[in-house]
Amino acid sequence: MLDKRIEKSPVPLTKEDFASDQMVKWCPGCGGHAILAAVENVFPRIGYKKENFTIVSGIGCSSRFPYYVHTYGFHGIHGRATAIASGVKIANPDQSVWIATGDGDSMAIGGNHFIHIIRRNIDVNILLFNNQIYGLTKGQYSPTTPMGQVTKTSPQGTIENPFITAGLVLGAQGTFFARVPDNNVKLMTEVLYEAAKHDGTSVVEILENCVIFNDKAFSSVTSREKRVENQLILRHGEPMIYGKDNDMGIILKGTSLYAVKIGVGGITEKDILIHDQFNPDPGIHRMLGRMMGPDYPVVMGVIRSAKAPTYDDMVEEQIVNAKKSAKIQCVDDLLNSGDTWEI
Amino acid sequence: MAKQKNILELEDVVVKFVGDSGDGMQLTGTLFSDTAALAGNDLATFPDFPAEIRAPQNTVAGVSGFQVHLGQRKIFTSGDMCDVLVAMNPASLKANLKWAKPGATIIVDESAFDEKGIEKAGYKTSPLEDGSLNSYHLIKAPISVLTKESLSNVEIDKKMAEKTKNMFVLGMMYFLFQRNLDSTLDFILKKFSNKPEVVKANQVALKAGYNFAETVEAIASTIKVGPAPMEKGRYRNITGNIATSWGLLAASERSGRPLFLGSYPITPATEILMELAKHKSLGVKVFQAEDEIAGICSAIGASFAGSMAVTTTSGPGLSLKSEAMGLAVITELPLVIVNVQRAGPSTGMPTKSEQSDLLQALFGRNGEAPMIVIAASSPANCFHYAYMAAKLSMEHMTPVLLLTDGQMGFGSELFKIPKVADMPEINPPIAQPRDPDFKPYRRDSVTLARKWAIPGTEGLRHRIGGLEKTNIDGNVSTDPLNHELMVNIREDKVMRVANYIPEQEVFGDESGDLLVVGWGGTEGMLKSAVSQMQNEGHKISMAQFNYIMPLPKNTVDVFSKFKKIIVCELNNGQFVKYLRMTLPEFKYRQHNKVQGLPFHVKELSEVFTKILEEK
Numbered sequence: 024m025l026d027k028r029i030e031k032s033p034v035p036l037t038k039e040d041f042a043s044d045q046m047v048k049w050c051p052g053c054g055g056h057a058i059l060a061a062v063e064n065v066f067p068r069i070g071y072k073k074e075n076f077t078i079v080s081g082i083g084c085s086s087r088f089p090y091y092v093h094t095y096g097f098h099g100i101h102g103r104a105t106a107i108a109s110g111v112k113i114a115n116p117d118q119s120v121w122i123a124t125g126d127g128d129s130m131a132i133g134g135n136h137f138i139h140i141i142r143r144n145i146d147v148n149i150l151l152f153n154n155q156i157y158g159l160t161k162g163q164y165s166p167t168t169p170m171g172q173v174t175k176t177s178p179q180g181t182i183e184n185p186f187i188t189a190g191l192v193l194g195a196q197g198t199f200f201a202r203v204p205d206n207n208v209k210l211m212t213e214v215l216y217e218a219a220k221h222d223g224t225s226v227v228e229i230l231e232n233c234v235i236f237n238d239k240a241f242s243s244v245t246s247r248e249k250r251v252e253n254q255l256i257l258r259h260g261e262p263m264i265y266g267k268d269n270d271m272g273i274i275l276k277g278t279s280l281y282a283v284k285i286g287v288g289g290i291t292e293k294d295i296l297i298h299d300q301f302n303p304d305p306g307i308h309r310m311l312g313r314m315m316g317p318d319y320p321v322v323m324g325v326i327r328s329a330k331a332p333t334y335d336d337m338v339e340e341q342i343v344n345a346k347k348s349a350k351i352q353c354v355d356d357l358l359n360s361g362d363t364w365e366i
Numbered sequence: 367m368a369k370q371k372n373i374l375e376l377e378d379v380v381v382k383f384v385g386d387s388g389d390g391m392q393l394t395g396t397l398f399s400d401t402a403a404l405a406g407n408d409l410a411t412f413p414d415f416p417a418e419i420r421a422p423q424n425t426v427a428g429v430s431g432f433q434v435h436l437g438q439r440k441i442f443t444s445g446d447m448c449d450v451l452v453a454m455n456p457a458s459l460k461a462n463l464k465w466a467k468p469g470a471t472i473i474v475d476e477s478a479f480d481e482k483g484i485e486k487a488g489y490k491t492s493p494l495e496d497g498s499l500n501s502y503h504l505i506k507a508p509i510s511v512l513t514k515e516s517l518s519n520v521e522i523d524k525k526m527a528e529k530t531k532n533m534f535v536l537g538m539m540y541f542l543f544q545r546n547l548d549s550t551l552d553f554i555l556k557k558f559s560n561k562p563e564v565v566k567a568n569q570v571a572l573k574a575g576y577n578f579a580e581t582v583e584a585i586a587s588t589i590k591v592g593p594a595p596m597e598k599g600r601y602r603n604i605t606g607n608i609a610t611s612w613g614l615l616a617a618s619e620r621s622g623r624p625l626f627l628g629s630y631p632i633t634p635a636t637e638i639l640m641e642l643a644k645h646k647s648l649g650v651k652v653f654q655a656e657d658e659i660a661g662i663c664s665a666i667g668a669s670f671a672g673s674m675a676v677t678t679t680s681g682p683g684l685s686l687k688s689e690a691m692g693l694a695v696i697t698e699l700p701l702v703i704v705n706v707q708r709a710g711p712s713t714g715m716p717t718k719s720e721q722s723d724l725l726q727a728l729f730g731r732n733g734e735a736p737m738i739v740i741a742a743s744s745p746a747n748c749f750h751y752a753y754m755a756a757k758l759s760m761e762h763m764t765p766v767l768l769l770t771d772g773q774m775g776f777g778s779e780l781f782k783i784p785k786v787a788d789m790p791e792i793n794p795p796i797a798q799p800r801d802p803d804f805k806p807y808r809r810d811s812v813t814l815a816r817k818w819a820i821p822g823t824e825g826l827r828h829r830i831g832g833l834e835k836t837n838i839d840g841n842v843s844t845d846p847l848n849h850e851l852m853v854n855i856r857e858d859k860v861m862r863v864a865n866y867i868p869e870q871e872v873f874g875d876e877s878g879d880l881l882v883v884g885w886g887g888t889e890g891m892l893k894s895a896v897s898q899m900q901n902e903g904h905k906i907s908m909a910q911f912n913y914i915m916p917l918p919k920n921t922v923d924v925f926s927k928f929k930k931i932i933v934c935e936l937n938n939g940q941f942v943k944y945l946r947m948t949l950p951e952f953k954y955r956q957h958n959k960v961q962g963l964p965f966h967v968k969e970l971s972e973v974f975t976k977i978l979e980e981k
């Protein structure tokens with residue numbers, strides 16, 4: 024549900040209400056442009072007052088984002104967007120708080136704050152621009168760069184296992200995780216709307232093409248030719264079916280998921296798993312999030328959206344309860360509490 | 367019938383209670399202090415905890431102590447050496463004898479000096495028998511045994527009975543100081559209200575101790591410390607960390623900005639985090655972050671969102687916060703950073719105090735990142751300086767770093783309770799909805815403060831951040847002249863705070879042969895030495911700085927009226943370096959100590975005397 028606490032705009036808003044007067048300085052062809060388009064689509068649709076959006080970012084190409092949307096914005100320091108945004112949301116829960124961060128910003132230097140904001144389930148929305156590279160600093164490998172990839176700091180190929188973002192988020196007890204390719208603005212807009220509706224930390228991983236330093240990093244999944252074969256777009260309540268003839272699907276056998284062809288080996292549509300994004304048990308969600316080629320499709324859409332209390336709500340609740348029962352209602356009460364005496 | 371005892375009248379007395387961690391010395395010391403305060407004494411206290419949480423029983427590592435300095439005059443410090451030492455076991459005697467004045471009264475629990483106890487303390491022979499205490503006034507009493515005997519009619523288990531021996535010894539001390547038992551009896555009643563037998567045991571033990579002291583011959587005289595002349599008013603005892611917490615709460619209430627604390631536990635600052643966490647009824651939001659960086663960053667976010675934001679830490683944590691402090695400087699947001707100093711570098715000596723971080727506070731950031739730096743100088747005035755830190759930060763829209771230290775943080779003294787309504791007003795420059803002139807970096811022409819535009823306010827959407835911005839408009843800019851302008855404005859803004867802080871005061875005559883200069887937590891120690899030498903007729907005065915960046919406007923004036931200046935610090939000379947670079951026209955001598963210990967009056971008077979004698 025959209026947050027009842029956040030005041031709605033009295034008039035319908037449009038894209039133009041959020042258009043910034045700043046020049047967008049991302050490279051032409053950068054995936055960032057599509058993310059901006061999706062956000063401009065979704066903010067008016069969410070319908071909160073335009074003063075009730077705050078965008079916080081760290082440092083990186085992706086973190087330029089706040090300048091390009093006309094809201095309250097805070098461009099922080101490298102890795103700390105999640106920590107800064109935690110403060111914004113706890114202090115001012117009437118804001119709809121959005122975080123723009125890169126793969127390095129969130130999972131290298133900011134890894135600590137990233138897992139903790141997720142674990143606390145603070146009600147913010149994280150746009151994770153994953154281009155599997157450090158863009159702003161011109162092409163060093165990041166914590167999501169695939170093993171063996173040659174980059175400026177790995178001339179012989181990296182020798183590090185990358186994070187799978189979904190695994191990290193769900194491992195940190197994430198309540199909302201979605202993945203979208205940057206070349207499907209329609210899906211991204213839908214997913215961002217779902218993220219806004221979720222109570223708690225929502226992480227939306229956007230597979231973002233960096234045309235300059237990591238071009239086509241996701242093309243085996245996102246290119247026009249490959250995407251139908253290699254993407255499974257999840258929809259709640261629908262079977263996990265994909266492929267150009269809609270004849271591929273996911274089944275659960277034993278404790279593992281398998282990609283199968285319907286009609287082969289006695290598999291029928293009834294055997295295909297139905298997606299339940301609201302399932303509190305993250306087991307299947309974790310398996311879905313980890314799936315990748317060549318044996319599996321890459322899952323897109325909302326993988327998990329589980330109900331759980333949010334940190335910021337509980338903060339407010341504790342204050343309300345404390346005010347009801349406490350003897351100390353103002354600082355003068357406090358100063359004069361306990362042992363005092365007159366001289 | 368007890369013999370009539372003599373009465374020894376004293377200006378001031380230092381008492382130290384020491385024992386094993388489990389012996390309840392902190393409580394004993396606190397109750398003794400409260401009773402002294404009720405009797406009108408001025409006082410200051412300092413606890414001396416073991417570094418280990420559960421050190422082996424009855425070893426030197428497990429000794430816990432509580433020192434109180436009380437007087438019928440103004441008391442400046444918790445005292446150097448003690449006049450009365452109460453030692454509950456051999457280990458505590460061993461660890462603390464060096465802090466007893468020659469001829470001091472030593473009260474020991476004789477029952478604890480058995481073979482095992484003596485050996486565990488690392489003594490070869492019993493110090494009670496081998497003559498090593500001959501130069502002291504030793505009062506031996508089998509306290510544990512007597513306590514148990516006194517409880518023979520109370521239904522209580524052995525362990526509990528053993529535990530009340532601290533009340534027995536407190537009773538003895540109350541006789542020695544001719545104190546009234548009522549407030550302690552009352553305290554016991556309230557504390558154990560649902561355990562009547564425990565109330566009875568403690569009260570019986572307290573009275574038994576008092577009666578025993580009255581009859582025992584070893585106590586030939588009682589001590590009288592009369593009421594100190596004090597300003598009329600309502601008082602309480604307070605530690606520096608609590609005073610800091612309350613000063614912040616008062617500033618939040620007075621300014622109308624809700625308090626947000628983002629912090630990570632670290633000795634000796636943790637108590638502020640714990641204290642503020644208790645006061646949700648005052649609307650405080652306390653965020654225990656995953657590390658110090660998240661502590662300050664969440665506070666910066668909260669400040670952007672309109673809260674009076676605070677982060678608290680100690681030296682190593684301050685190092686972690688450096689980058690984010692620069693962010694608060696460039697975004698020109700209010701933020702109070704409290705640093706309760708401890709001995710460094712690195713982990714250093716966490717439980718020992720030191721004036722360790724002044725240079726870090728002044729200069730420990732990348733780029734030109736000026737910051738207001740204030741230091742509290744006594745446990746009670748932490749309240750005032752925390753309040754002022756918040757006031758200056760919000761009114762001038764720039765971060766303020768408040769320095770206290772472990773000695774102040776844990777130490778206590780009497781605090782005259784103010785009324786919040788009597789505290790100076792705090793008026794943050796909050797931008798009004800739909801202000802047509804609003805620009806992120808448009809400034810007040812006098813203070814140079816920008817406006818605080820709080821998310822949610824209509825018509826004020828804007829972006830700020832760590833990238834350099836154009837003045838007024840706040841657009842990202844690498845323009846060379848704009849950068850220089852912004853650097854200079856941020857500096858000027860901090861320097862102009864000198865117009866809003868009090869002038870530097872001098873303790874003693876405004877001119878003379880020697881000016882003793884200190885800052886922060888050494889105030890009481892320096893004052894004790896200086897006032898003693900003033901009484902001896904020396905032309906010596908003292909200037910203790912609380913406002914460090916910027917310095918009070920009259921600092922040059924103050925310095926120029928003395929023939930010699932000596933800067934005394936519990937570090938290797940940080941303030942003196944700063945003075946040499948900011949006011950190079952003066953010659954500064956320096957006296958430094960970096961032992962994790964306070965200055966002692968004797969060492970200071972020796973240093974000052976020597977300088978005064980120099981040609």
Ligand SMILES: Cc1ncc(C[n+]2csc(CCOP(=O)(O)OP(=O)(O)O)c2C)c(N)n1
Pocket residue numbers: 082083084085086101124125126127128129152154156157158159160165
């Ligand atoms: C403390 C600190 N360390 C390093 C940097 C340099 N730096 C800036 S952005 C960046 C990496 C950005 O990568 P990512 O988060 O993936 O963002 P992208 O540019 O790819 O969007 C680095 C290393 C910095 N600004 N601050």
Ligand code: SF4
Pocket residue numbers: 048049050052053054055084085154158159232233234235236
């Ligand atoms: S360098 Fe890469 S990530 Fe950065 S703006 Fe250009 S394309 Fe986008």
Ligand SMILES: [Mg+2]
Pocket residue numbers: 083125126127152153154155156157158165
């Ligand atoms: Mg990146």
